Amino acid sequence: MRGPVRSPAHADGSRALTGGLVVLVGFLTVCPVLLLLLGSLSEGLGAFGRLTLSKYREAYGDPGFGVILYNTFVFTVGSAAVCTALALFLAYLNTRTNIPGKFLFRFLSLVPMMVPHILFCVSWVLLLNPSNGLLNLLLREVLGLASSPVNIYTLPGMILVEALLDLPIAYLVLAPALSAFDATLEESSRVCGASTRRTLLRVTLPVLRPAILSAFILVIVRSLASFAVPSVIGIPGRIYVLASHIYRLIATGFSPDYGQAAAVGTSALAASIVLVVLYRRLTASAERFVTVSSRGFRPAILELQGAKLPLSLAVGLLSFVLIALPVLVLGYVSLLPYSMVPGAKAFALMSLKNWRQVLADPISILALRNSLLLGVGGAAMGMILSFFVSWVIVRVRSTASGLLESLSFLSFSFPGIVIGVGFLWFFVFTPLYGTLWALLFGYIAAYLPYGIRPLTSALVQIHGHLEESSRVCGAGRLTTLRRIVLPLLVPGVVSGWILMATMFVRELSLSVVLSRPGTEVLAVQILRFSEDGLWGRLAALGIVMILISTSLVVIAGLVGRQRMRAYGLEGA
Amino acid sequence: MEIRIQGLRRMFPAHGKVIRALDGVDLDIPARSIFTLLGPSGCGKTTLLRCIVGLEVPDAGEIAIGGETVFSSARGIFVPPEKRGLGMVFQTYAIWPHMNVFQNVAYPLETRKLPRMEIRERVRRVLEFVQLAGLESRPATRLSGGQQQRVALARALVAEPRVILFDEPLSNLDAKLREETRKELRAFLSRLHITAVYVTHDRTEALSLSDRIAVMNDGRILEVGSPRQIYFRSGRRFVADFVGRANLLEGRLRALAGDLAVVDSEVGVLRCAAREGLATGSPVTVCIRPENIRVPPPPEEADANRLRGTVESLLFVGESCEGEIRVGGRRLLVELPAEGELAEGGEVELGFAPRHALLLTP
Numbered sequence: 001m002r003g004p005v006r007s008p009a010h011a012d013g014s015r016a017l018t019g020g021l022v023v024l025v026g027f028l029t030v031c032p033v034l035l036l037l038l039g040s041l042s043e044g045l046g047a048f049g050r051l052t053l054s055k056y057r058e059a060y061g062d063p064g065f066g067v068i069l070y071n072t073f074v075f076t077v078g079s080a081a082v083c084t085a086l087a088l089f090l091a092y093l094n095t096r097t098n099i100p101g102k103f104l105f106r107f108l109s110l111v112p113m114m115v116p117h118i119l120f121c122v123s124w125v126l127l128l129n130p131s132n133g134l135l136n137l138l139l140r141e142v143l144g145l146a147s148s149p150v151n152i153y154t155l156p157g158m159i160l161v162e163a164l165l166d167l168p169i170a171y172l173v174l175a176p177a178l179s180a181f182d183a184t185l186e187e188s189s190r191v192c193g194a195s196t197r198r199t200l201l202r203v204t205l206p207v208l209r210p211a212i213l214s215a216f217i218l219v220i221v222r223s224l225a226s227f228a229v230p231s232v233i234g235i236p237g238r239i240y241v242l243a244s245h246i247y248r249l250i251a252t253g254f255s256p257d258y259g260q261a262a263a264v265g266t267s268a269l270a271a272s273i274v275l276v277v278l279y280r281r282l283t284a285s286a287e288r289f290v291t292v293s294s295r296g297f298r299p300a301i302l303e304l305q306g307a308k309l310p311l312s313l314a315v316g317l318l319s320f321v322l323i324a325l326p327v328l329v330l331g332y333v334s335l336l337p338y339s340m341v342p343g344a345k346a347f348a349l350m351s352l353k354n355w356r357q358v359l360a361d362p363i364s365i366l367a368l369r370n371s372l373l374l375g376v377g378g379a380a381m382g383m384i385l386s387f388f389v390s391w392v393i394v395r396v397r398s399t400a401s402g403l404l405e406s407l408s409f410l411s412f413s414f415p416g417i418v419i420g421v422g423f424l425w426f427f428v429f430t431p432l433y434g435t436l437w438a439l440l441f442g443y444i445a446a447y448l449p450y451g452i453r454p455l456t457s458a459l460v461q462i463h464g465h466l467e468e469s470s471r472v473c474g475a476g477r478l479t480t481l482r483r484i485v486l487p488l489l490v491p492g493v494v495s496g497w498i499l500m501a502t503m504f505v506r507e508l509s510l511s512v513v514l515s516r517p518g519t520e521v522l523a524v525q526i527l528r529f530s531e532d533g534l535w536g537r538l539a540a541l542g543i544v545m546i547l548i549s550t551s552l553v554v555i556a557g558l559v560g561r562q563r564m565r566a567y568g569l570e571g572a
Numbered sequence: 573m574e575i576r577i578q579g580l581r582r583m584f585p586a587h588g589k590v591i592r593a594l595d596g597v598d599l600d601i602p603a604r605s606i607f608t609l610l611g612p613s614g615c616g617k618t619t620l621l622r623c624i625v626g627l628e629v630p631d632a633g634e635i636a637i638g639g640e641t642v643f644s645s646a647r648g649i650f651v652p653p654e655k656r657g658l659g660m661v662f663q664t665y666a667i668w669p670h671m672n673v674f675q676n677v678a679y680p681l682e683t684r685k686l687p688r689m690e691i692r693e694r695v696r697r698v699l700e701f702v703q704l705a706g707l708e709s710r711p712a713t714r715l716s717g718g719q720q721q722r723v724a725l726a727r728a729l730v731a732e733p734r735v736i737l738f739d740e741p742l743s744n745l746d747a748k749l750r751e752e753t754r755k756e757l758r759a760f761l762s763r764l765h766i767t768a769v770y771v772t773h774d775r776t777e778a779l780s781l782s783d784r785i786a787v788m789n790d791g792r793i794l795e796v797g798s799p800r801q802i803y804f805r806s807g808r809r810f811v812a813d814f815v816g817r818a819n820l821l822e823g824r825l826r827a828l829a830g831d832l833a834v835v836d837s838e839v840g841v842l843r844c845a846a847r848e849g850l851a852t853g854s855p856v857t858v859c860i861r862p863e864n865i866r867v868p869p870p871p872e873e874a875d876a877n878r879l880r881g882t883v884e885s886l887l888f889v890g891e892s893c894e895g896e897i898r899v900g901g902r903r904l905l906v907e908l909p910a911e912g913e914l915a916e917g918g919e920v921e922l923g924f925a926p927r928h929a930l931l932l933t934p
Contacts, residue, residue, distance in 0.1 A: 463664055465662040465663070465664045465665075466666050468627050468653070468666065469660065469666035469668075469724075471626075471627065471652070471653040471654050472654070472658060472659070472660040473679050473680035473683055473727065473731075474654045474655075474680050474683035474684055474731065475654055475679070476654050477652075479683065483679075487670045488668075488669070488670055
């Protein structure tokens with residue numbers, strides 16, 4: 001009998017709160033888009049005097065632009081295809097077969113949070129670059145080749161690394177769909193006389209199609225926004241995609257052209273927004289499509305028999321490549337003066353020289369300090385905003401709160417470098433230009449959905465009566481938020497905060513546009529080292545970065561477990 | 573009057589239409605009584621309760637509690653729930669899972685900024701009253717359904733509010749526990765001499781707990797009265813049908829004679845209990861409850877209505893036997909003794925006293 005509950009919101013403060021948040025979040029998300037458009041139509045940075053299409057003519061009339069579009073298409077669709085196939089394989093193995101070592105799969109989905117993308121790319125460059133990649137050197141020695149057999153600086157190289165980076169995202173989309181799969185659908189196919197293989201092809205995969213398609217689109221969005229792979233692997237191989245092309249326009253050459261960058265950015269942004277809209281529509285229909293059994297019985301488990309060993313080995317190898325290899329390579333390189341194959345000579349030359357140099361390098365130290373400051377303080381501010389936004393989205397059901405929800409998820413489709421350019425156009429008019437505040441605003445705008453999503457799903461589980469009874473007991477709106485909602489959300493807030501902090505600590509694509517001398521951050525400093533080929537110092541700083549992220553992830557895990565123990569959020 | 577409600581309206585937009593959850597409700601709830609809002613789901617009873625407590629803002633009307641206006645659309649008054657000083661037991665109990673029993677119960681006193689010692693003393697007393705003494709430090713997540721219900725009651729009572737509200741507080745308990753808790757709740761409330769407003773869709777709960785009942789449907793109050801008045805003397809077709817099993821026969825009022833009314837009905841001429849405000853010739857519905865029909869009618873009731881019929885079916889349900897007897901074109905539901913001698917297909921005579929034949933208007 002409870003109709004759509006209109007809380008007494010409208011009679012006291014929360015209309016003002018909703019309005020304030022709409023303005024704030026609207027500013028954070030719409031402002032960079034607007035300024036990107038304005039910037040693309042202007043004659044130069046800060047010169048909005050006369051609107052012109054000249055930057056579009058320059059940007060899209062460039063004879064090289066066709067190649068960039070082609071590269072972007074191959075890179076994004078290629079990584080999406082490789083990544084989705086791999087993720088589907090892993091998700092199927094984990095949820096539907098008796099493969100041993102299932103804990104590895106959970107671990108696999110956490111790894112990219114611990115190893116920042118740029119370091120993952122660098123470790124592959126260190127292994128497979130044609131001049132002195134460790135694996136290449138090794139293969140040359142062993143096979144007696146004159147030149148390196150593998151070159152990472154190619155489109156396939158980029159696709160492979162990007163696919164591995166996005167693997168966890170695709171896995172997180174596919175695994176739940178697979179484990180919620182109603183096994184009776186398959187069983188009836190078997191009863192009808194179809195083989196396991198035929199059932200897989202004719203029943204399982206078609207039913208999972210929406211989930212597979214959404215994973216595919218999500219990876220396209222991710223790789224379109226990716227900057228680490230295009231910059232660290234693409235640029236040395238002169239393979240430019242949209243993101244690295246924008247970077248080239250603003251960061252290299254003699255005169256950065258922010259207008260052209262904005263003009264190129266608009267098409268990347270448009271593509272991304274279209275894809276995200278498509279993705280959200282698909283996930284909505286996927287929920288209808290995939291038959292989730294309410295009785296929660298386990299799906300049928302396939303006995304692997306003879307295939308068990310080779311499949312386990314494949315998973316083990318993949319885990320090693322994803323988890324251990326980057327750290328090992330970076331650790332090894334950080335101790336050497338230059339790249340060489342492990343051996344007696346290498347061990348004789350090992351020293352802590354790179355570490356000493358990095359720790360004495362004022363810019364690296366500044367970058368470390370800035371990143372920690374942004375990570376800890378910035379994520380805290382991000383979570384405070386996320387808390388209020390989530391509460392309004394879940395509890396205040398009004399047109400304004402619906403608008404707030406759409407606004408706060410808009411930035412999910414923002415490629416970092418594009419939105420960075422938009423913010424740049426904004427910040428040049430403010431005293432914030434070239435300060436850490438500029439980075440902070442950009443970070444919060446771009447990563448707000450990551451703070452809001454865990455909080456809204458936790459809030460939905462907290463029955464509205466828990467808040468209402470506090471009001472009846474004589475507590476005001478704020479007291480209720482402080483004494484009831486916040487304590488119940490603490491675990492979510494803490495783990496959301498840590499998630500945000502790890503993202504802020506390793507942020508690259510926005511920072512590369514907004515960071516200025518004095519506001520260097522870790523990922524940008526790593527990129528500089530990589531552009532200058534200072535691999536040893538890069539590796540040392542990278543290990544520091546990994547240590548920070550890993551400890552944050554470990555703390556998040558511990559908090560999460562404690563929350564389970566304290567109260568399983570059964571709430572009402 | 574403890575609570576006075578006038579002209580209350582509340583509308584919800586739903587699927588392009590407007591649902592009138594409250595469609596002009598006028599209601600007076602007397603002090604120190606248990607007052608129940610009874611009605612089918614969707615009738616607006618919970619919305620009315622939420623308006624009283626302040627969790628819902630009506631579109632129009634006035635609410636006064638203890639003489640103080642807490643809502644008035646005309647004068648632009650809305651007192652937020654935390655300023656109304658009421659107690660409420662929610663359907664889900666809404667026990668805060670991050671607090672233990674003591675912290676849950678002490679919360680209303682803390683928001684009223686009472687001294688620590690007094691809080692401790694009052695929590696102890698109220699927990700004793702609801703028979704939960706000794707469970708102060710038990711985490712809220714480790715309480716049974718019945719215990720949760722009592723914690724919710726203790727929390728609603730602890731600040732000694734002038735009114736306590738219940739939103740279907742027994743609907744989350746299983747059938748057996750619900751019956752026990754109902755008796756217990758009745759005992760608690762009658763010892764407290766407090767004004768209680770109780771929302772339920774369960775007629776047994778309403779009849780057994782309340783001092784007064786208001787029956788609601790489609791956002792309106794249909795009838796207010798004591799449980800007996802509502803059950804035995806209702807004048808509204810919907811009410812009589814909702815509060816108990818009923819045989820409803822359509823007819824036309826032929827004549828009135830003192831406290832007797834003569835009705836031409838589907839099954840013949842019936843003598844019924846007269847009622848004010850009915851004109852001869854107007855259409856009426858006659859309501860006869862199954863337990864008031866006797867088969868065969870005892871000979872000493874000379875004025876009883878007597879009808880002949882055929883037993884169509886007999887359903888043994890334990891404490892009694894539910895029979896369906898065809899009389900003319902109608903089937904009447906009759907409650908028979910469990911150990912009767914009737915057989916399906918048999919011819920029987922049945923009867924009921926005129927005072928058991930109520931005249932209803934829609």
